[in-house]
Amino acid sequence: MRALPFLYLATILETTQVIPNNLHLLRPHSGLAGHNVEGIDCLSWRLAVETDNIRSWSTVPEDCESYVGNYMLGKQYREDCQVVADNAYAYAKNLTLGDDGLDIWVFDIDETTLSNLPYYAQPEVAFGAVAYNSTAFNEWEAKAIAPAVPANLDLYKKLVNLGFKIVFLTGRSETKRNATAENLKNVGYTTWEKLILKPTSEKGTTALVYKSTKRAELVAEGYRILGNMGDQWSDLFGTNVGNRTFKVPDPMYYIS
Amino acid sequence: MRALPFLYLATILETTQVIPNNLHLLRPHSGLAGHNVEGIDCLSWRLAVETDNIRSWSTVPEDCESYVGNYMLGKQYREDCQVVADNAYAYAKNLTLGDDGLDIWVFDIDETTLSNLPYYAQPEVAFGAVAYNSTAFNEWEAKAIAPAVPANLDLYKKLVNLGFKIVFLTGRSETKRNATAENLKNVGYTTWEKLILKPTSEKGTTALVYKSTKRAELVAEGYRILGNMGDQWSDLFGTNVGNRTFKVPDPMYYIS
Numbered sequence: 001m002r003a004l005p006f007l008y009l010a011t012i013l014e015t016t017q018v019i020p021n022n023l024h025l026l027r028p029h030s031g032l033a034g035h036n037v038e039g040i041d042c043l044s045w046r047l048a049v050e051t052d053n054i055r056s057w058s059t060v061p062e063d064c065e066s067y068v069g070n071y072m073l074g075k076q077y078r079e080d081c082q083v084v085a086d087n088a089y090a091y092a093k094n095l096t097l098g099d100d101g102l103d104i105w106v107f108d109i110d111e112t113t114l115s116n117l118p119y120y121a122q123p124e125v126a127f128g129a130v131a132y133n134s135t136a137f138n139e140w141e142a143k144a145i146a147p148a149v150p151a152n153l154d155l156y157k158k159l160v161n162l163g164f165k166i167v168f169l170t171g172r173s174e175t176k177r178n179a180t181a182e183n184l185k186n187v188g189y190t191t192w193e194k195l196i197l198k199p200t201s202e203k204g205t206t207a208l209v210y211k212s213t214k215r216a217e218l219v220a221e222g223y224r225i226l227g228n229m230g231d232q233w234s235d236l237f238g239t240n241v242g243n244r245t246f247k248v249p250d251p252m253y254y255i256s
Numbered sequence: 257m258r259a260l261p262f263l264y265l266a267t268i269l270e271t272t273q274v275i276p277n278n279l280h281l282l283r284p285h286s287g288l289a290g291h292n293v294e295g296i297d298c299l300s301w302r303l304a305v306e307t308d309n310i311r312s313w314s315t316v317p318e319d320c321e322s323y324v325g326n327y328m329l330g331k332q333y334r335e336d337c338q339v340v341a342d343n344a345y346a347y348a349k350n351l352t353l354g355d356d357g358l359d360i361w362v363f364d365i366d367e368t369t370l371s372n373l374p375y376y377a378q379p380e381v382a383f384g385a386v387a388y389n390s391t392a393f394n395e396w397e398a399k400a401i402a403p404a405v406p407a408n409l410d411l412y413k414k415l416v417n418l419g420f421k422i423v424f425l426t427g428r429s430e431t432k433r434n435a436t437a438e439n440l441k442n443v444g445y446t447t448w449e450k451l452i453l454k455p456t457s458e459k460g461t462t463a464l465v466y467k468s469t470k471r472a473e474l475v476a477e478g479y480r481i482l483g484n485m486g487d488q489w490s491d492l493f494g495t496n497v498g499n500r501t502f503k504v505p506d507p508m509y510y511i512s
Binding site for chain 1: 297306307309332339340343502505
């Protein structure tokens with residue numbers, strides 16, 4: 001039973017390279033939202049991760065690999081994302097924007113606007129239960145075929161319609177600018193005010209410090225950060241975090 | 257089926273008034289960790305609440321009353337609390353404390369160190385699905401029979417053994433000092449450095465501002481806040497939040 005989703009995935013991943021935006025094809029037949037594993041309570045582990053009670057962890061506990069895989073490919077992850085996006089939109093649509101074009105919404109990219117699930121679902125990555133391989137991940141990013149996170153692409157479109165300017169603020173390296181812009185456009189993020197990538201010179205800076213610095217620059221330029229959405233707490237803590245922050249689920253990795 | 261846990265509860269609550277510390281008696285026979293309700297995905301709602309994506313909500317959605325009730329009385333809530341406490345202890349035991357007695361751990365009280373579940377499980381409270389009744393809740397608090405949150409009582413004892421000084425910082429009114437102290441002592445919280453209750457004069461202040469101010473006073477007195485644990489984000493956001501914060505689950509109410 002436990003091996004089944006992965007066999008199914010192996011087949012699906014071939015397809016995904018061709019039609020990367022059909023993220024739903026990755027959904028396992030069972031539609032499970034994960035299951036308990038003896039020894040570790042994976043639901044509790046995930047809640048503790050999402051609430052920032054467990055910090056600086058490097059890989060998904062081995063016992064929770066199947067749980068996290070089933071969660072990410074199942075309907076629960078999609079519904080969890082949808083509820084966050086719905087609440088973000090409920091907040092955003094009640095705001096009155098200025099007519100100076102300085103009201104912005106900051107989006108993180110990976111696991112917020114773009115999904116790396118086709119990469120993470122590979123057996124050798126195992127939804128984050130195997131140690132991070134920067135070479136392999138860089139190769140995946142360069143392909144520029146990451147699908148959108150459906151709920152957040154929909155939110156993005158609604159925010160653009162409301163008049164928000166969009167700023168993408170990502171820990172992706174500046175060297176990935178072309179691939180990232182291409183990927184964003186291809187899946188439907190067709191317009192933005194700024195796409196801020198991490199300069200190679202700041203490679204060693206934590207996401208928390210790097211993103212706080214970049215947000216401070218935005219504020220200094222006169223922008224008003226009304227919303228800020230990311231899958232890591234390091235997107236949402238620090239300084240100039242914005243009037244409201246929204247934490248997107250991500251039990252696959254931790255960035256400090 | 258859905259009515260069964262509440263019938264069972266009605267019987268158990270009688271017992272609870274006599275032996276309030278036996279919180280496990282409130283556990284429903286099914287041991288369920290909650291179930292889905294059509295219309296609202298209550299798991300997603302709870303995750304969004306725990307991650308502070310849904311703010312300033314006043315009552316549990318009506319459709320999620322049974323879900324929240326089953327969650328709070330089932331094993332998942334207990335395990336979720338245990339994982340948070342385990343991670344707090346794992347962090348605390350690796351710290352080196354000074355010998356000046358100024359290393360403190362700040363605990364919130366309601367739903368962090370003391371549990372109001374016997375109150376919240378009453379049909380007329382419905383786990384927070386009915387609007388807050390301050391008169392009834394004050395009467396419950398005055399009885400001083402709230403049981404401990406088991407995982408956090410255990411953590412408290414371990415922290416005291418490690419040499420931490422304990423500071424209870426609560427939104428309970430100063431007028432509740434005697435009842436609160438009596439309740440804490442009766443269930444096993446037998447020692448503390450300070451028990452800080454909210455002065456009547458600050459009744460209108462938000463928890464976020466009030467608790468930040470009190471923590472600033474602690475820091476000004478020379479205390480080092482190494483850990484800070486609460487069930488509300490307003491316990492953990494603001495200023496002087498401490499070196500590490502720990503969010504205890506609470507899907508029953510929201511305090512800003």
